[in-house]
Amino acid sequence: MTRPPILFSRPFRASAELPNIEAVLSSDHVHGDGPFTASATARLGQLTGSPHVLLTTSCTHALDMAALLLDLGPGDEVILPSFTFPSMATAVALRGARCVFVDIDPATGNIDPDLVAGAITPLTAAVFVMHYGGVAVDLDPLIEISEAHALPLVEDTAHGLGGTWRGRSLGTIGTFGTLSFHDTKNIHCGEGGALLLSDDELMLRAEMVREKGTDRTRFLRGHVDKYSWRELGSSYLPSELNAAVLDAQLAQFVEIHGYRRKVWDTYDTELTDWAAHTGFRQMYVPPDRVHTAHLYYLLAPDREHRDALMNHLGLLGIAAPFHYMPLDSSAAGKRFGYTPMPCKHSAGFSERLIRLPLWPGMTESEVDRILAGVTSFRGQH
Numbered sequence: 001m002t003r004p005p006i007l008f009s010r011p012f013r014a015s016a017e018l019p020n021i022e023a024v025l026s027s028d029h030v031h032g033d034g035p036f037t038a039s040a041t042a043r044l045g046q047l048t049g050s051p052h053v054l055l056t057t058s059c060t061h062a063l064d065m066a067a068l069l070l071d072l073g074p075g076d077e078v079i080l081p082s083f084t085f086p087s088m089a090t091a092v093a094l095r096g097a098r099c100v101f102v103d104i105d106p107a108t109g110n111i112d113p114d115l116v117a118g119a120i121t122p123l124t125a126a127v128f129v130m131h132y133g134g135v136a137v138d139l140d141p142l143i144e145i146s147e148a149h150a151l152p153l154v155e156d157t158a159h160g161l162g163g164t165w166r167g168r169s170l171g172t173i174g175t176f177g178t179l180s181f182h183d184t185k186n187i188h189c190g191e192g193g194a195l196l197l198s199d200d201e202l203m204l205r206a207e208m209v210r211e212k213g214t215d216r217t218r219f220l221r222g223h224v225d226k227y228s229w230r231e232l233g234s235s236y237l238p239s240e241l242n243a244a245v246l247d248a249q250l251a252q253f254v255e256i257h258g259y260r261r262k263v264w265d266t267y268d269t270e271l272t273d274w275a276a277h278t279g280f281r282q283m284y285v286p287p288d289r290v291h292t293a294h295l296y297y298l299l300a301p302d303r304e305h306r307d308a309l310m311n312h313l314g315l316l317g318i319a320a321p322f323h324y325m326p327l328d329s330s331a332a333g334k335r336f337g338y339t340p341m342p343c344k345h346s347a348g349f350s351e352r353l354i355r356l357p358l359w360p361g362m363t364e365s366e367v368d369r370i371l372a373g374v375t376s377f378r379g380q381h
């Protein structure tokens with residue numbers, strides 16, 4: 001009996017997507033900044049408590065905007081984790097600034113704040129962090145560092161929409177937070193993102209950076225009588241079609257989160273004994289943070305066991321990949337950055353990590369099949 005393969009990730013279908021798209025196409029306002037942009041922006045403001053939200057074409061572009069707004073340039077250094085998605089580093093390198101790669105805390109996969117403190121030089125211009133799996137980075141020491149050295153903090157919150165750290169929404173604690181609505185993320189619109197910020201002056205500039213460097217947004221509000229080129233910027237505003245899908249997804253945020261959380265909790269409960277017997281470590285969430293059930297990972301005792309489990313699940317038709325080749329040892333990382341201290345936890349995490357399928361709408365029998373697949377693995381083959 002061959003059973004259909006289990007996908008690793010599958011985009012959620014929100015019920016208002018098609019009617020919303022239909023409404024956009026018949027409205028003669030298909031470019032950005034229409035009613036669905038306004039509605040999705042308001043929903044994100046409510047969900048995160050962020051005073052300002054700007055939809056963008058991607059999280060990568062939101063990071064690019066943050067780098068532009070921080071006026072990063074040649075001679076500047078930006079501290080960021082080695083274990084993360086490359087978009088954080090490209091945002092820095094595109095401005096001509098230098099990436100300084102720092103190791104992670106192996107408990108969470110997030111940047112290690114002690115190592116951030118040790119990597120600061122007179123050239124440091126900002127610290128970029130990421131909340132891996134929607135589990136907050138240890139923010140207390142980072143806020144302290146940021147205040148003591150007047151360094152802006154940028155939170156890559158691609159995994160973290162709806163997550164909190166001591167009751168505060170992820171993405172609203174630093175100078176900027178960035179969200180992703182790529183279709184592998186918890187809430188999606190195909191491709192999309194958002195920039196979160198609280199400073200009013202920065203918001204005026206951010207609107208211009210998003211609109212090709214012009215004050216067109218203020219012009220459309222009637223605040224200026226013509227618009228012109230004011231800033232360095234680009235075209236980071238998504239169309240109403242993307243906003244229409246995003247708005248439909250956000251309307252079902254609680255439901256989507258509930259589906260994901262149920263699968264996450266099942267993995268976490270059902271794999272405890274197996275993990276204790278095989279030497280695998282389960283994903284860890286410190287008690288002062290609420291995570292987003294964006295992903296579920298296991299850490300193998302070593303690379304051989306990870307590869308063997310991946311292979312074992314693959315033969316059972318279960319897609320279970322790993323991710324993030326460490327940036328410090330990547331070709332571009334060496335060209336555009338430097339690494340003051342070896343990132344050995346980042347390398348170990350990447351080598352030992354395996355992720356289980358997780359998406360809203362997985363059936364109980366799919367989850368059972370995955371659990372049976374994992375627990376039938378007893379070691380190297």
Ligand SMILES: *Cc1c(COP(=O)(O)O)cnc(C)c1O
Nearest residue numbers: 058059060085087158180181182
């Ligand atoms: C997905 C992801 C990004 C990039 O998001 P896009 O919206 O695809 O640009 C950036 N950072 C992290 C941590 C991600 O997971």
